[in-house]
Amino acid sequence: MSDATPTPTATPERTQLPVQSPPVDPAETAVAGDKAASRGRLSWWRGDNGDGVKRNLGLIGVLAALILVGAITKPDLYDDPTWVWNNILAILQLASVVGVVTVGMTFVIIGGGIDLSVGAIVALAGVWCTTVATQSYGAAGMIFTAIVVGICVGLVNGVLISYGRLVPFIATLAMLVAARGLAASISNKQTQVSSSTFINDIAARKVLGIPILVYILGAVVVAGWVLLNRTTFGRRTIAVGGNPEAARLAGINVRRHTMLLYALSGLCCGIAAIMLTSQATSAQAAMANLYELDAIAAAIIGGTLLSGGRGTIVGSLLGVIIFATITNLFAINGLSIEAQNMVKGGIIVAAVLVQQFQFKSFTRLLARNRLTTTT
Template identity: 55%
Template sequence: MSEQKLTPVVATDETSEVARKEVARSGGRTNPLSGPLGRTVGLVLALLILCVVGYVTAGERFASVNNLMTILQLAAVIGVLSIGMTFVITGGGIDLSVGSVLGLATVWSTTLATQTMAEDTHWIVIVGVALAVGTVCGLINGVLIAYGGVVAFMATLAMLVGARGLAEMIANRRTQVVTVQPFLDTFRADVLGIPVIVWMFALVSVAGWVLLNRTTFGRRTLAVGGNPEAARLAGIKVRRHSMYLYGIAGLTAGIAAVMMLARTTAGSSTNGSLYELEAIAAVVVGGTLLAGGRGTIVGTVLGVLIFTTLTNVFTQNNISSSAQAVVKGVIIVAAVLLQQRFASRSRT
C-alpha cells in the first residue's frame, strides 16, 4: 500500500485554525480583529499606553530622542535573540542556552589570538568568530535534540551550563576589552542618526519575517511545530529541519554577541546572563504559541519593545528592579493564560 502524503494543518498568522472556525460559525463573516490583526493591534495599543505613562510620569526625560535611542539599543540585543527564539518555539522546541552562547561568543571573539588576527587582517575576523561560535553551539543543540533524542529542555540546559563554564575558563573570569578600533568605529557608529546595532536589529527582523512568512522553510517550520507526524508524512525531513532551527537560534546569538561587543566594548562570561528568559518572554507575549505551530515575527518585535519600554519607564521613575520583575512575571502569566484560552476555543 503506497504511503499517502498529507498536508499538515497548522495555524499561521495569516490563516489560523481559530479564524477558520469563526468564519464557519458566522456564515462566512468574521471580525478581522479576532485573529492575528487583533493580537497585533493589542500589542501596539499596549506599547502606546506604556509610552503615554512614561511621558506623564517622567516628562521630557522619557520623550527625549536620547532616551528613545537608549530604549532601541537595549531592545536590539534581546530582539535579535528573540527572532531566533521565535523560529525554535514555532517549530515546537525551546532553547534555554542562547544567553550563555552569546556570552561564550563575546569571550571567544575577544581573546588575544582573535584580536591579534583581526588587527593583522580585518575586524571581520571578530564577527566571523562570534557567528561561528554561536552557530556551532546551536547546531550541537540541534543534533542532540533531533538525532540524539535528548529532550530540548535538557539539551539546551546542558548547553547553558557548559557554554557559561567554557566562557569562564577561556577568559579566566576576567573581562576582555575590545582593542580593535576599526571594529568599534564600525559598530558604534550612527547611520542617519540611528545606531548601527538598531539597524542590525531591523535587518534581522525583516529577514526573519521574510523567512518565516514568505518561504518554504517558514511553511515547513509551521508544519513541524503544528504536527510533526503529519509533517513527516508530507515529506518534510523533520529531524533535519529541527536541527536547522536551533542553528538559526545559535546564529542569532552570534549576531547578538557582536552587538553586545559594540555596546559594552568588552567580552565577558557574564554577558547575556538570563537573556534567554527575556527572549522567551518576548516571544510568548508577542503571540507565538509555546506549543508550536504558530509564530509571529512582528509580535516578537512588539513584545521586545514592550518589555524594554516598561523597564525604561520603571527606571525613569526610580522603581526597584524587584517590582519590575513582578510586573513582567504578571505579564508573562497573562499572556500564557490568553494563549490557553484561544487554544481551547480552537478545539471546540
C-alpha cells in the same frame, strides 16, 4: 376505386427557442459583489491572519498605554521633543541585542522546541571572538569567529535534540551550563577588552541620527519575517511545530529541519554577541545573563505558542520593545530592578493565560446558552 390509402403529410417540427434570462441589473451585481467581498474580509479578520493582526494591534495599544504612563509620571521630560526622540532611540538600542536573539528563539518555539542556552551561547561567542588570538585577525576575524561559534553550538543542540532524542529543555539546559563553563575557562574568569575600533564603533556610531545597532535589529527582523512568511523553510517550520508526525508523512525531514532551527538560533546569538561586545567594548563569561528568559517572554508576549505551530516575527519584536519600554519607564521613575522583574513576571503569566483562554469558545458558549434560553 383505388384501395391505396393516402400517405400522411409530414408536419414540420417546432424549433425550441432558447429561454432568455431576464436582464441583469448592473447595480444588483455590484451590490452582490460588495457583499461577497465584505464576507471575505470578515472571514479573513476572523481567521488566523486576523488573529495575528489583532494581537499586534493589542501590543501596540500596550505600548501606547506605557507611553501614557510615562507622560503622566514624568510630564516635564515628555514635554521636550528632543528628549522624547532620544529616549525612543535609547529604547530601541536597548532592545536591539535581545531582539536579535528573540528572532532565533521565535523560530525554535514555532518549530515546537525551546532554547535555554541562548544567553550562554552569546557569552561564549563574545569571549571566543575577543581572545588575543582571534583579535589578531582584526574585525573580520572577530565577526567570523562569533558567528561560527554560535552556529556550531546551535548545531550541537540540534543534533542532541533531533538525533540524540533528548528533550529540548534538558539538552539546552545542559548546554547553558557547559557553554558558561567553557566561556569562563577560555577567559580565565577575566573580562576581555576589545581592541578593535571597528567593532567598538558599531554601538557608538549613528547613520541619519539612528544607531547602527537599530539598523542591525531591523535587518535581522526583516530577514526573519521573509524567511518565516515567504519561504518553504518558514512553512515547514510551522508544519513541524504544529504536527511533527503529519509533517513527516508529508515528506519533511523533521530531524534535519529541527537541527537547522537550532543552528539558526545560534546564528542569531553570534550576531548578538558582536553587538553586545560593541556596547561594552569587552566580553566576559557572565554577559547576556538571563537573555533566554527575556527572549522567551518576548516571543510569548508576541503571540508565539509554547506548544509550537504559530507565531510572528513582528509580534516578537513588539514584545521585546514592550519589555525595553518597561525597563526604561522604571529607570526614569527611579524604581528598583526587583519591582521591574515582578512586573515582567506578571506580564508573562498574563500572556500565557491569554493564550490558553479561547475567546471563540467563550462566545460559542454564550451563543449556546442564549439559544437554550430562547428555546
